[in-house]
Amino acid sequence: MTVPPTYFLHELGPQAQKMSKECGNERMAMMLQYVALGSMVVMTGLAASQVLREAFGSPDNGRGRGRSR
Secondary structure: OOOOOOOOHHHHHHHHHHHHHHOOOHHHHHHHHHHHHHHHHHHHHHHHHHHHHHHHOOOOOOOOOOOOO
């Protein structure tokens, strides 16, 4: 089972799922499923934070309790 490394987080989940189906070791398959699930959770969090940032603005835009200079 040789797979070229992935350099993008959004490709990690599907790649890990595919690898878990192809490997013969049950423990390795379970770990790869955890990797796939974790990367999907991280991607969901990143997408949600981007949506909230676009909807309400970035916290470093000069308003709020930022560091004063």
